[in-house]
Amino acid sequence: MKKPYLRTLLLMGAITAMFASCEYDFIVYPEPYVPPVGTEDTISFSQDIIPIFTAQCVKCHKAGAFAPDLTAANAYSAITTGNFVVATKPEESIIYTCLKAGGSMNQYITVKEAALIYRWVYAGAKNN
């Protein structure tokens, strides 16, 4: 192969790589707010989390449909006995990992709501 061809090939490769790497660059997902260690975070399961489940999740997640059952009466026991939650460790909790960017349930929730769930798990996943 002659040199000019090689140069064209390299240039084309570089341009392709540039476009490929730019694909998702303009969608910026902020990291969830994490309260400083030692401060009490006040996320309430019944006041803050249940309304999100009710509005966006229970149409699919209820008894007789998909697990976990996220209806107000059953959500807490469904996600704590079903191992969807690891208290204080949102990064290991399916209830959060399925909601964050790239998660299978991400399309049903906003970044802000997912951050609330992150904070609720981080604060100990209390039934408050």
Ligand code: HEC
């Ligand atoms: C349109 C229906 C639908 C909606 C709305 C929906 N889900 Fe799901 N969800 C599913 C299906 C189907 C599955 C099982 C297949 C899968 O994991 O993708 C599932 C699985 C899950 C799982 C288990 C994932 C795992 O890896 O075991 C969790 C947790 C979950 N959803 C939470 C939620 C939450 C929280 C919401 C609301 C923000 C929500 N889902 C909204 C249909 C839905």
